Amino acid sequence: MPRIENRIRRLRFDAGEMTQKDLADRVGVTRQTILAIENGKYFPTLDLAFRISRAFGVPLDDVFTFHDD
């Protein structure tokens, strides 16, 4: 079954311990949505995925990785 993993927690840490709220404000969603994405409970739309990668200044596949097991 395909899996999508993300490195948002790590990227937030690298960005000076950016809080979930800060990231949520930057990309225009609620803190709960960031939490759900980090925990792999919710998969964002492409639009939001790109906004998250831009917020960290990294390419999309540095944030999300797709595993086709």
Place this chain on the structure above:
Amino acid sequence: MSYSEREALSGLITTLIVLLLFLWRLSVQHDAGLFDSPEALQTWARSVLLLVAISIGIAIAVAISFHLGHEILTGEKPDDRRDERDHLIERRALTWAWYLLSFGILGVIVDLAFGATAFRAMNLILGLCAVSEIFKDGFKLWLYRRGA
């Protein structure tokens, strides 16, 4: 708790209050024999219309208390942001509530075909509306708690 989550919870509480009020009013009218007359459906319809008006007031009061209460308790600034996850959860809950209501109405039609009175059918449909509304808000809360 996000704005949409609080909204679902306040909606759930509003529906429960309105449903209880309506059941209480119906039982009072039933005990007074108002539903034994030929104007039973008119009496019932007037009660529903009155309750619709009252429910709007209750919904506003519950929503304001919830948002104010949250602000006072948590000290967070009001944030009525709704995002793509909120819209997805809303759509999923609405879809399932719609199935429930549709199949319920179909059941009421079958009930009518087997001799149920129009009065009983109207009560069942109103009850179904309340149940589907409770289901919708409950399902939304469950999805939010689960993190979906």
